[in-house]
Structure formats: C-alpha cells, structure tokens
Amino acid sequence: MAETIDCAIIGGGPAGLVAALYLLRFRRTVLIADKGFSRAALIPRSHNYPGFPDGITGEDLLARLHGQVRGYGSPIRRDAALAIEPESDLWRVRTQEGAVLARRVLFATGVVDRWPQLLGARQAIDRGVLRFCPICDGFEVGTKRAAIIGNDDHAAQEALFLRSYSPSVSLLTDAAVLSAGLRDRLAAQDVAIVSFMPGSLRLVGDTILAADPQGKDLPAFDVAYGALGVAPQTQLLARLGVTLDAGGCVGVDAHQQTSVPGLYAAGDVVRGLDQISVAVGEAAIAATAIHNGLREQDG
Numbered sequence: 001m002a003e004t005i006d007c008a009i010i011g012g013g014p015a016g017l018v019a020a021l022y023l024l025r026f027r028r029t030v031l032i033a034d035k036g037f038s039r040a041a042l043i044p045r046s047h048n049y050p051g052f053p054d055g056i057t058g059e060d061l062l063a064r065l066h067g068q069v070r071g072y073g074s075p076i077r078r079d080a081a082l083a084i085e086p087e088s089d090l091w092r093v094r095t096q097e098g099a100v101l102a103r104r105v106l107f108a109t110g111v112v113d114r115w116p117q118l119l120g121a122r123q124a125i126d127r128g129v130l131r132f133c134p135i136c137d138g139f140e141v142g143t144k145r146a147a148i149i150g151n152d153d154h155a156a157q158e159a160l161f162l163r164s165y166s167p168s169v170s171l172l173t174d175a176a177v178l179s180a181g182l183r184d185r186l187a188a189q190d191v192a193i194v195s196f197m198p199g200s201l202r203l204v205g206d207t208i209l210a211a212d213p214q215g216k217d218l219p220a221f222d223v224a225y226g227a228l229g230v231a232p233q234t235q236l237l238a239r240l241g242v243t244l245d246a247g248g249c250v251g252v253d254a255h256q257q258t259s260v261p262g263l264y265a266a267g268d269v270v271r272g273l274d275q276i277s278v279a280v281g282e283a284a285i286a287a288t289a290i291h292n293g294l295r296e297q298d299g
C-alpha cells in the first residue's frame, strides 16, 4: 500500500525547498523528490538575493535552505519523480524508490538553460565568465567587454539591456535572424553584430575567444551571456492536461494553481521572471494555498 501524504513537491531548488519549509511549519506531511540539478547550484555568487549584502554562492544558499527545512521534521526524500497519475481524488507519484499517494502536488521543476557550445563551459560558469541572466548580474559587468551569444530578437534585447552597463557589448551570433527594427536599434546603441564560426568558442584564461567565419580569432570577451533560451521541465505535466504558455512554461492562477485543480507550480517552471526571490515568493503563495485548501476540505 502506498503511503498517503498531504503534498508531493517535485523539485528541490529554492522554490521546492521553501514550499517544503512552509508546509512543514503548517504541520503537513511532505515528500520532496529532487533530481539534484538546481540552476541555483551554478551561481558563483549572487549579489541580488536579499539579505546577503556581500553576496552568497548558490551552493551555500541551497545548503542553508536544506538546513532550515531539517529544523521542522523529516520530509520523505526521493530522487527523480518518474510519473504522476490521478487516482480517485489523489495523485499517485511514482519515483524510483517507490510510489506515494499525494493529496496535492507542487511542481517546482525549474528550467534548463541551453548552453552555447563552448569548450570549458562549466569552468567558465564557475569563474563568472559565462553567464545566463543579465538581470541577475549585469550590474557586475561594469565596463567589461561583453558578448551576448544568441541568434534571435530575445538575444538582441538582452544585448540592449546590457548596454546600459557596458560601453562594449556585441551580439555574438552564428545565424542571426533579427527583425529590421532591432537591427537599427542595435546600431543606434553601438552594439556590434559579430559573426563567429560554430564550434570555435572557447575559454582561455578568464576570457572567451571565438573565431570569425574565416577562422581568424576575434577580439577576446571578458564576459559572455548565453541567450539561446531555456527548456521548462514540464515532461511530467504533459499527460495531465495542464495548460502551458507559448514558451512552454506552466500557467497558474493568483494562488499558483495550474489549470488542473490540485496541481500547483512555482519557480522558474512558471511563466515570468526567473529569479530566486520570485521562486521563493511563489513557493510561499502555493504552500499557503495548498494548506488552506486542505483545511477547507477537511472541514
């Protein structure tokens, strides 16, 4: 017989852990299933997460959240959630270690960045040379020579955003498809469109090098942002009929409930700003709505 719990949380990044914290403090029984690939673990040092004036590494923040959750009991811990199916008025959550029946499910599965093909990419992320989010750390770019790696209007918009920090911003592209208006705006803001040879991007020391289409090295960049989009982790939702937006993110109401009653979502997997403070705010809203809904159901 599968155990019945109040809420299964799928994903143990900032959103999932904060939802667990709230639900445990509401004295709810909780399962956290986590594959362990939080985007937060890639953050060399965040300077925009409130309460840490000297910044905090993503690993440190996750460790602190785990510690805080542990202070309120022992949620059931599992690795990847493999499938979720409705079963009468519950949800059967299958994991490699077995199944549970959950009264509610919260999806906090995040997104996965599409990394540029760059030799030494992981090292470059650790050194803060390859980045993914100008809103997070554009401030720290200062006057460095910056590149946005991407091919579409979204990448061009990020280049324009970054231009308010650095006087030296290039759109580094191997197949740009840009609307005419944006090309004009890039030119007006002195953002160069620079073509590079696919496969030539590499980390050299603390700079990023690329070759032009003829194979000649381009001037080095001090920092580069990958702007090739993200893959929202919604595979489990596909068969549940949950409504996704045009970008593949989960649509939710004001209480973080999806289009299917009983299923909630929070964090990057939900449409909107992909930031830790947004993820934890959404998790707090979802957990509180879940608790209040269960109280109402139980009379």
Ligand SMILES: Cc1cc2nc3c(=O)[nH]c(=O)nc-3n(C[C@H](O)[C@H](O)[C@H](O)COP(=O)(O)OP(=O)(O)OC[C@H]3O[C@@H](n4cnc5c(N)ncnc54)[C@H](O)[C@@H]3O)c2cc1C
Pocket (backbone or CB within 6 Å): 010, 011, 012, 013, 014, 015, 016, 033, 034, 035, 036, 037, 038, 039, 040, 041, 042, 043, 044, 045, 046, 047, 048, 049, 079, 080, 081, 082, 108, 109, 110, 111, 113, 125, 131, 132, 133, 136, 137, 233, 236, 266, 267, 268, 269, 274, 275, 276, 277, 279
């Ligand atoms: C390099 C980098 C720097 C960043 N810097 C900042 C910054 O300075 N400030 C800021 O606010 N934000 C920053 N971000 C963004 C921030 O990391 C995310 O907004 C935040 O991690 C979102 O939290 P989340 O819990 O929604 O998703 P995540 O942290 O990505 O966690 C999702 C978790 O769900 C797991 N999962 C997915 N599918 C399943 C499944 N089927 N079963 C079980 N588990 C599953 C994943 O493995 C992962 O562990 C940065 C991101 C990157 C990549």
